[in-house]
Structure formats: structure tokens, C-alpha cells
Amino acid sequence: MTRRALPVLVALALAACNAEAYDNNDAELAVRQKAKEMCSCLFVMELTEQECAAWTRVSPNVAKATIDRQNKRVHAVALGFWAADARFDGRHGCVHD
Amino acid sequence: MQRLVLSCCMVASLLGAREAAAACPAGVTWPAADWPEALAEGPTVAAADEYLFTLTGRDEDREGIRTDGVVIVHRGRVIYERYARGYAQHNRHLAWSVSKSFLNAMVGVGVGRGALTVDDSICDHYDADGELCDITVGDLLDWGSGIDWNEGYEDDPYYLSSVIAMLYGIGSGDMAAFVAAQGLAEAPGTIYRYSSGDTVLLSAVLASALGSDLADDYPWEFIFDPIGMQSAMFERDQVGTYVGSSYVYATPRDLARFGYLFLRDGCWDGQQIVPEGWVAASTQPNPSFQMGNSYEHFLRDGDAVPGRHWWLNLPVPDLAHERRWPAAPPDTFAGLGHWGQTIFVVPSADLVLVRTADDRESGFDQNRYLELALTLAAEDSP
Numbered sequence: 001m002t003r004r005a006l007p008v009l010v011a012l013a014l015a016a017c018n019a020e021a022y023d024n025n026d027a028e029l030a031v032r033q034k035a036k037e038m039c040s041c042l043f044v045m046e047l048t049e050q051e052c053a054a055w056t057r058v059s060p061n062v063a064k065a066t067i068d069r070q071n072k073r074v075h076a077v078a079l080g081f082w083a084a085d086a087r088f089d090g091r092h093g094c095v096h097d
Numbered sequence: 098m099q100r101l102v103l104s105c106c107m108v109a110s111l112l113g114a115r116e117a118a119a120a121c122p123a124g125v126t127w128p129a130a131d132w133p134e135a136l137a138e139g140p141t142v143a144a145a146d147e148y149l150f151t152l153t154g155r156d157e158d159r160e161g162i163r164t165d166g167v168v169i170v171h172r173g174r175v176i177y178e179r180y181a182r183g184y185a186q187h188n189r190h191l192a193w194s195v196s197k198s199f200l201n202a203m204v205g206v207g208v209g210r211g212a213l214t215v216d217d218s219i220c221d222h223y224d225a226d227g228e229l230c231d232i233t234v235g236d237l238l239d240w241g242s243g244i245d246w247n248e249g250y251e252d253d254p255y256y257l258s259s260v261i262a263m264l265y266g267i268g269s270g271d272m273a274a275f276v277a278a279q280g281l282a283e284a285p286g287t288i289y290r291y292s293s294g295d296t297v298l299l300s301a302v303l304a305s306a307l308g309s310d311l312a313d314d315y316p317w318e319f320i321f322d323p324i325g326m327q328s329a330m331f332e333r334d335q336v337g338t339y340v341g342s343s344y345v346y347a348t349p350r351d352l353a354r355f356g357y358l359f360l361r362d363g364c365w366d367g368q369q370i371v372p373e374g375w376v377a378a379s380t381q382p383n384p385s386f387q388m389g390n391s392y393e394h395f396l397r398d399g400d401a402v403p404g405r406h407w408w409l410n411l412p413v414p415d416l417a418h419e420r421r422w423p424a425a426p427p428d429t430f431a432g433l434g435h436w437g438q439t440i441f442v443v444p445s446a447d448l449v450l451v452r453t454a455d456d457r458e459s460g461f462d463q464n465r466y467l468e469l470a471l472t473l474a475a476e477d478s479p
Contacts, residue, residue, distance in 0.1 A: 021254075021256045021257045022256055022257070022258075022259070022261075022262040022266055022267060022268075023266075023267055024255070024256065024262060024265075024266035024267055025256070026255050026256070028266070029255050029261060029262075029265045029266050032265040032266070032269065033264075033265045036264075036265070040191065040332065040344075040346070044189055044191075044330050044332075044346050045188055045189050045190060045191065045346065046187075046188055046189070047183055047184075047188065048183065051182075051183045054157075054159070055455065057159075058251060059251070091317070091329075091330050091331070092330065092331065092332060092333050093330045093331070093332035093333075093344065093346060094332060095332060095333060095334065095335060096269055096270075096335060
């Protein structure tokens with residue numbers, strides 16, 4: 001098994017396991033959590049990227065964030081498939097796009 | 098019928114509290130632009146520093162006690178203040194479920210302005226129908242809606258958690274609609290079940306009751322601005338409903354202002370911000386809890402006794418349950434949030450405690466913290 005194939009299989013397994021109750025899989029939840037909470041940590045709590053990486057780390061730690069400081073936005077992706085965005089909105093903090 | 102009796106008791110209690118409540122207190126210290134300081138010194142301070150701010154586990158593994166900030170206010174002056182782990186006085190901190198106590202206050206102001214009452218059906222204000230119309234504003238304040246809900250966090254399977262689905266999953270666009278769509282598991286007002294969903298639905302009900310002129314601005318107009326919480330931010334979902342369950346941010350000094358508002362019975366510098374009697378009514382065991390059908394949830398959660406979006410330090414004799422914080426007086430009440438966020442209010446000691454943290458484990462001893470703070474207050478010379 002290649003290193004590239006493993007995350008995909010993990011994601012598929014997660015999605016299959018999570019077919020009941022709420023219609024979200026862990027990777028999808030993780031990427032939306034990362035986008036929103038990283039945005040809030042950076043632009044509301046005003047911590048560093050390193051501190052915010054620690055604050056927003058969840059298990060499975062599959063989401064990676066890209067930060068647009070100029071526009072106060074965070075884009076997160078997981079396993080090359082799931083993606084989410086959040087933006088800062090003044091006193092209303094951050095919200096998913 | 099039982100519910101009616103309890104409802105009447107609550108009304109009588111509220112009226113009684115109103116009669117008993119004094120006008121806004123005179124001769125007390127109020128923070129203006131910033132808090133007055135009378136910083137404590139000595140061995141109790143050293144003991145507090147050691148307990149609150151000594152990392153007891155591997156920080157990178159998020160183990161042990163991980164305090165980010167503490168502000169202790171006694172008789173209207175800051176007597177203890179520390180920050181750690183990258184935080185400073187200017188950093189806002191996520192309040193998590195302490196936000197629920199803020200929403201309580203905002204509903205109180207809305208009630209005071211006549212926009213809604215605790216006995217209103219949610220359908221008087223919010224676009225719901227059917228069995229949901231049996232839910233009252235008071236039921237939501239009591240976490241007693243009966244709506245089917247799983248308040249699981251990161252230690253539980255994500256896919257079963259209603260709150261994770263609401264915050265990050267299929268419910269995150271319109272969170273209140275997601276909550277309403279869960280349907281009832283029990284009759285409203287008959288059982289207490291802690292639920293972020295109830296709080297978010299309450300937030301939407303309040304916004305609808307206030308109307309479009311106030312729906313965006315009410316947190317600032319009602320609470321944040323009158324008490325000088327300049328750092329406050331309050332996040333919304335994608336349709337603009339304030340996430341009252343979870344997403345108030347403020348500096349610890351500003352969070353202490355909110356605790357101080359409740360310490361002073363809803364008054365701020367001579368002005369009644371939260372209606373007379375609201376604080377007293379919110380800090381009694383809530384009617385849904387008193388129905389006695391929810392003790393299983395209560396024992397499992399190990400929580401303090403639920404008031405109306407506040408937590409109480411009262412015993413439950415039926416369960417041989419002692420006070421949650423035995424070192425603190427029974428009039429102590431608290432806003433409690435995930436990962437160790439707390440605002441404690443101790444009226445009989447004229448004391449407000451704010452702690453922000455990132456406790457991913459449950460090892461922090463709130464009782465010891467209260468004990469240290471009460472000792473600091475006792476040592477604070479008049």
C-alpha cells in the first residue's frame with residue numbers, strides 16, 4: 001500500500017462508518033472545523049499561526065489550512081477532496097462561507 | 098398540571114425576587130474604562146500562581162492544567178491577574194458555553210423591553226409549527242425543550258453528536274432550523290437535558306422577537322456596550338443567528354465585567370441593565386430540572402445544578418448530591434464552558450472569578466481554585 005493510498009482509504013472508511021445519524025463524515029467535519037476555528041483563532045483571538053494550529057488540532061488531524069491574512073480568510077482542505085472556507089466579519093468574528 | 102404548578106411557582110418566585118430586589122446598589126466600585134486594581138501579594142498569590150499556572154503535563158500533547166488567563170475581582174477591584182501560553186491582557190478568548198449565560202442576559206433585556214415573555218410559545222416569534230409550539234421561551238432557558246439532542250463533543254463519535262453537526266456539519270448553515278428539525282424526544286418542560294441546540298434556538302427566537310431593527314445589534318445594545326465590554330465579539334451562523342451556545346469572545350477583564358453585572362443583580366453604575374428579579378430567577382434550580390425526570394443525565398454529567406443558563410452550587414438532597422464546589426458558599430453561581438472556561442460569581446464574598454483555559458483533560462480542580470480565590474478575597478484588606 002502506498003503512502004498516498006492510505007489517507008484515501010482512511011477517508012472512505014470514515015465515510016462508510018459514519019453513514020448513520022448525521023450525514024457528515026469525520027473528514028468533512030474536520031475541514032469545516034479547521035477553517036472556522038483557525039479563522040477565529042487568528043483574527044478574533046489574535047494568536048500566532050503556531051498557537052492556532054495547536055488550538056484547532058482535532059483527531060483525525062487531516063485538515064490543512066491556508067491563510068489569507070490580507071483578506072482575513074482561511075481555506076482548509078482534507079485529503080485532497082474536502083474543502084471549506086471561513087472569513088472574518090468584524091465584530092461578528094468568523095463564519096463559514 | 099404539575100408543570101402548571103411549577104410555572105406558577107416560578108412566577109411567584111420572580112415576583113418575590115422583584116419585591117426583594119433592592120434598587121441598584123450605591124457605594125460600590127464600578128470599572129470605568131478599565132478595572133481599578135488592588136493586586137494581592139504574599140503566599141496565597143504564590144500558591145495560586147503555582148496551582149493555576151504550572152503545566153502538569155506535556156503541553157504539545159495538551160495534557161494537564163493549561164490555564165490561559167485568570168482575573169479575580171473583589172469588591173470591584175482586580176486583586177489577581179495572570180496570563181500564560183501566549184495570551185496577554187489584550188487577547189480575546191473563546192468563552193465556549195459561558196456564551197449561554199450571555200444569551201440568558203440578552204433574553205432578560207428582551208423580556209424587560211416587552212419583546213417576549215418566558216411563557217411565550219416559541220411559535221409566537223419563530224417560524225416553527227406542530228409539537229414545537231408547546232415549547233416556551235422558559236423551556237429553552239431551562240434546557241427543557243424536550244428536543245431530541247446528543248450533546249457529545251470530541252470524546253464521542255462525531256457522527257452521533259448533534260452539537261458537532263450543528264457547529265460544523267449539516268446544521269451549520271442555519272443552526273436554529275437544524276435544531277428545530279430534530280423533533281421532540283420528550284414533552285417540553287418535563288425533563289432537563291443540557292443542549293446547545295436549545296440555546297441556539299433561543300437565540301433565533303429572541304432575534305425574531307426583537308425584529309429586524311435590533312436583530313444584528315442587540316448583543317451590543319443590550320449588554321456589551323452598557324457594561325463597557327469593548328473587546329466583545331459574537332459569532333453568527335450563515336443566516337445571521339448568533340451562536341449563543343458557543344461563540345462569545347472577550348478578554349478576561351471584559352468577561353469579568355459580565356460576571357460583575359450579575360454580582361450586582363443586573364445593575365451597572367446606577368442603571369438597571371438586566372431587569373430586576375432576572376438574576377434571582379436565573380440562579381434558582383430550573384423548573385425542568387425540578388421535575389425530577391432528568392437525574393440520570395445530571396448524575397452522568399456530574400455537573401452543578403442547572404439554573405436558567407447558569408450553574409448553581411446547591412445540593413440535591415434527593416440524590417444525596419452535595420454542592421458541586423464545597424469550598425464555595427451556596428450562593429455561588431457560574432457560567433461554565435468547554436475546556437475550562439469559567440465565570441464564577443460569589444455574591445456573599447463580593448467576588449468574581451474569570452478563568453480562560455485550554456484544558457483538554459478534566460484534571461483541573463475548580464474547588465481548589467475557588468478556595469484559593471476566597472482566601473485571596475479574605476486577605477484583601479478593606
